[in-house]
Amino acid sequence: MPVADPRTVYAATHVERAALADDLAGLTDAQWATTSLSDRWTVEETVAHLTAAASIGPWRWVRSVLGARFDFDRHNDRRLAEHRGTTPAETLARFRAVQDSTTSTWGPKAAWLGEVVIHGEDIRRPLGIVRTPPVETTTTVAEFVASRDFTVAGKTVSEGLRLEATDGPFAAGDGPLVTGPTLALVMVMAGRAAHLDDLDGPGVAALRSRLARTPPREAP
Incomplete structure (x- = not known):
């Protein structure tokens, strides 16, 4: 997409x-x-x-x-x-x-x-409602969020880390690896700590620390 x-x-x-x-x-x-x-x-x-x-x-x-x-x-x-x-x-x-x-x-x-x-x-x-949007949709959002701080601070949150989706083609950045579903990567880049447990890799600890200091932002 x-x-x-x-x-x-x-x-x-x-x-x-x-x-x-x-x-x-x-x-x-x-x-x-x-x-x-x-x-x-x-x-x-x-x-x-x-x-x-x-x-x-x-x-x-x-x-x-x-x-x-x-x-x-x-x-x-x-x-x-x-x-x-x-x-x-x-x-x-x-x-x-x-x-x-x-x-x-x-x-x-x-x-x-x-x-x-x-x-x-x-x-x-x-x-407790589960929905996974089409991977084309979550990939588009992940690529956008990782590329800049616009409505959420995705670029800042993910800086210095390598993010790789386990359910689609999304990959971005360099550094300690973080893997998981594309939607979970999007949500963590958007500041939602609830999705940290859906991720794996040595870079997760850095994300957990960053999110503890950075509350979620709302799009203006």
Whole structure:
């Protein structure tokens, strides 16, 4: 899946949104209130954040950031509140309504595929829901996240390490080896310590130390 092909990336994003919406159907109120791996947000709040991300274009994003005085936590929380429903069912319906959206702010389209893959796993893992996106999708996200610090600090987290996927072609970096499923590598590069136990190799200790000092970041 070429990162430079927006149509392919958008198609994968739509597939992941649809899969997440289907996984959320039938959750109890307690499950909706579960804390996600993003820590600051519950499952429902994380879904509302994904709806916001698929609903705000470049100029609305600029106005929102300016209104929040470049406090990205405030910006995210305001947009989350805007797209959260009065009930979890309404929150889910709003998310389904943007399933095929191609709206996004500036930046590489792979970032917004990463947004739904990472936050989808943020939601599923605490709920015990297992989904492995197609390896083409996780490989695209892994390559993007490892290459720069954009919405998450993937390049910084993985610096000086050799990452190799055990379920696909992704490989990046030089140094002590870290191996594991592509999705787990993505999540650890995104700062999610819960996935460290899915990885092997002499470089895992360095990742564990780095994540202990670096809380997960939320995409602005």
